[in-house]
Amino acid sequence: MRKMETAAASGLPTLLEHLAGFARALTDAGLAVNTGQLMALCQCFTCIDIAERRDFHAAARATLVSRHEDIERFEAIFSQYWEAPKQLVIKRRQDDPEDEDEAADKGRGARLMLPGGEGSDGGERKSLRLSWSPDETLAQRDLGTLTEADVERAQRLIRDLVAALANKRGRRYAARRHGRLPDLRRLLRSRSIYLADGICPLPWRSRRISRTRLILLCDVSGSMQRYSSFLIEFMYALRRELSDLEVAVFSTHLTVITDLLRTRGVATSLCQVAERINDWAGGTNIGGSLRQFNERHAPHMLNGRSTVIFLSDGWDRGDAAEMRGEMAKLRQRAGKVLWLNPLLGTPGYQPLTQGMQCALPYLDYFLPAHNLHSLSQLAGVLRAIG
Amino acid sequence: MKGNREESRPFGSISDIEARFAAEGYIADRMLATTLFLSASLGKPLFLEGEPGVGKTEIAKVMARALDTELIRLQCYEGLDSNAALYEWNYTRQLLELRLQEARGVDRAHIGDNLFAEEFLLQRPLLKALRSEGPRPPVLLIDEIDRSDEEFEAFLLEVLSDFQITIPEIGTLRAHHTPFIVLTSNRTREVHDALKRRCLYHWIDYPSFAREVAILRVRLPEVELRLAGQVCRFMELLRGHDFYKRPGIAETIDWARALLALGVAELNTAAVDETLGCILKYRGDSEKLYQLGLPALVETALMPGHDPAAAAKPPA
Structure with a gap:
């Protein structure tokens, strides 16, 4: 043991340099390594033989890695670095896979505005007579037809609705x-x-x-986008009442936009969201998006207390079996699963779409979300869950 | 200083751990043994993650047996708080003591002076581990930390970094000796990085075919090598598919035990069908298995190609 330590001491500068280089390579690859972890690794050298490659490897992995997802990247960097440090090509983490497509889709995506803005089909939206309508009438109006002036008052209404929403006994x-x-x-x-x-x-x-933790999964394809942006607005108004609100939008794939909402106001960030998500208003793959959510985000977002809220009309072009499977997984993990469907407010509507059929068995609540009145119902339901 | 450290090392070497674990019926691979060795030598908690049923909790139990020391277990659940994890005052005894003092005619000014002494303290697992007076440090198992909430995690962080606990009425209590701490998580949610970084991290994967056969043979010596090979091969095949709950080693052992009880000497479709409840615990998963084609899977599992006889030989 003593012999080994002196050996380590004599080789110390180079060893430390190597370690620092290794740490840098890991950091560059997106595996954050802090000094504390490096020191822990150095401590390990007092009790193992660092000339023994597998033991050195085990010690490095035990001290420098702290998440299962990182192991694969760690292994790659480890073998590259310690076999041929010079040739190491550092793979950067893919922060934003949409980067390349972003510019191309800017024009289309940037059109997203608040409901009542430059919506795609706005034939009925301007109505001077209704723009001074009292709040009761406003509450019954379809969200898709609100004018900008209405939106402002609607937001006020929303804030009144939700004060008691998130109170819950722990x-x-x-x-x-x-x-x-x-x-x-x-x-x-x-x-x-x-x-x-x-x-x-x-x-x-x-x-x-x-406080309740809410996770909002909003469909932003096609006709859903105006409802979604309104719901995000609605939930965002609640953020002070909620300790935790995570927002993700999906169509062909899913993007978590919580950070973006946090740094900007709602209106600006929604425009930015549109830039970030190039398939805004494209086709819909609910099952695939949900799989993405379950795999990547569910472990750190969901616990037994969290409530997942979907907003979608359930038009799904993806695989029905996949969606059923993913709904089942979500159901296991989340405290409550709610589905808001704006079409539910339409008289005579039947939830017959493939997506709705797959989802219904796994839902705690299936609610309309087409006007402020239905959102106030939602607030009531959330309070009851709490 | 150096002598001290040598003394406090419970294991001589990594191979020593491997051997002592094997003696207790746990086949640990080299990576796990190294991590255990480091954890024990440096006094750092061990954070074990892995799918359910891969033997995480078992490690702590075996560790306690191998070290011949006490195992103190804290099962986590949502809402777990310091009263259940750390300590609580024994109110009944405190109230009784008050009445006794009154009856004894203790002076009013001094009545109840001793109420917050250690004798009225109920030790919960964490405090018990820190205050353990045994000849060797105990093994503290904090099981399924992912089930507790963030508040408890933050609290645990404090305990794990200093190995001391502050009780307002008494003061700060320090650990007599650093317990060997094992935390396990099934990853139903992500545990905070700050907590993980206090620990040595180890991910337990499903075992390789050879290792699983070896484990099965150690745990169930009465199982024939042939059947053990078939069972493990079938499990390996199952894990290649995407089930909601993939079967772990615990399921393998349960299943083999069930097959033994039924007197099955060789895997066949009917036997698998009867005992499926040992392997897959969700209806959706069983349905999926039938969709995949159970007879074909059984047939593949029976095919030669894996030689369990060679695989099951204990490593030199």
Whole structure:
């Protein structure tokens, strides 16, 4: 053991340099390595023989990797670096696979505006008479027909709707004046129990209020885009009430846009979203998009408390079996699954589309979402779930 | 300093771990053995991830047996809080003590002075692990950390980084000796990076064919080599497909046990059909298997090509 340590000490500068280079190669490939991890690896050298390749490899992997998804990339970099450091070609992480197509589709995508803006089929949208309509009438109007002035008032209405939405009792306890359970710990720490003759006010505790996590999956293909942008607007208005809101949009594939929404206002970011998603308003592959969500995002977004909200009319050109399978997986992971379908507000509508048929068995709620009134229903449902 | 470290090392070498685990009936590959060795030598917690049923929890149990020490287990669930994980005051005893003191006529000014002493403390797993007085450090298993919530993770981070716990009424309690900590996760959600980085990470994959046969033979010595090979081959084939819950080693062992109980000497479609509940636990998965064609799969599993006799020989 001692012999090995002296050997390591004499070779220290080069070894450290190599390690730093290796760490840089990993970082460049998108595997963030911090100094703490490198130090942990160096600590490992005191108890293994670093000349033994497999042990060195195991130690490096145990200390520098902390996610299963990273293992494959780590292995590639490891063998490249330690076999031929000079020839290492660093593969950068693909941050945005849509990059190349982005420019081409700018023109089409940028047309996305708030509902009532430059929508694709806006024949009925301008109506001077209704633009001063009272809120009740506004609440019944189809979201697709709202004018810009309406949108502003609609947003106000939305905020009024949702204040109580996200309140929910958690499983942890907090002291409270009118709680459900006596707080014995506080009782024993207070002096009152020692002073009164067995009669003293009881402190109470109750479940702390925790907040619902919502994941919004919005269909942005074809006719759905105006409803989707409105729902995103709606949910975004809720973000202060929700500790967690994740938003993803899909058509042929799925893109998470939470970060974008966070840095910009809703209106600007929706335009940017349109730039980022080149298939905005294209065909729909719900099953494939959902698979993408389940594989890439579900593990860190979903827990037993999260509620997944779909917004789609269920027109699906993808594989029905795949969609059923992915819905089942989603169902297992999420607390509640809701589906909003704007068409449900149409009298006589039957959910007969392939996508709807696949999804229905896995839903907790199937709700309309075509006007503000139905959104207020949604708020009620979310409160009930909480 | 150096002598100290040598002393605190519970295992002499990586091969020592392999041997001691094998003696306890756990076939660990070299990578796992190295990670275990490092974890034990450096006193860093071990973070184990993998699909359900690949033997994550078992590692902690075997580790406790191999080290001949106590296993302290904390099963995580949503809403797990410090009362259940760390400590709680024994209120009943505290109240009784108050009444006793009153009856004894203790001076009012001093009544209840000793209520928050260690004797009224109920130790929950984490505190128990830190306060363990055994001759050797205990093994602390924090099972299925992915089931707990983020709040608990943050709390755990504090405990794992300093190995100390602060109880407001008493003060800070330090660990007598650093316990060997194993965290497991089934990846139903992503555990925060900060927590993982305090640990050594190891991903447990499904075992290779040869290793699975070896594991099966160790766990169920009465199973014939021939059947063991067929069972493991069938499992290997199954795992090549995309099921909602792919069967793990636990399922392999259960299944082999079921086949033994039914007196099946060689895999056949009827036997698989009868015992399918041991392997696939979801209706959708069983349906999928029938769609894939059960008889064809069984036939492939029976085909020669894998030589279990060679594979099952223990490595030199």
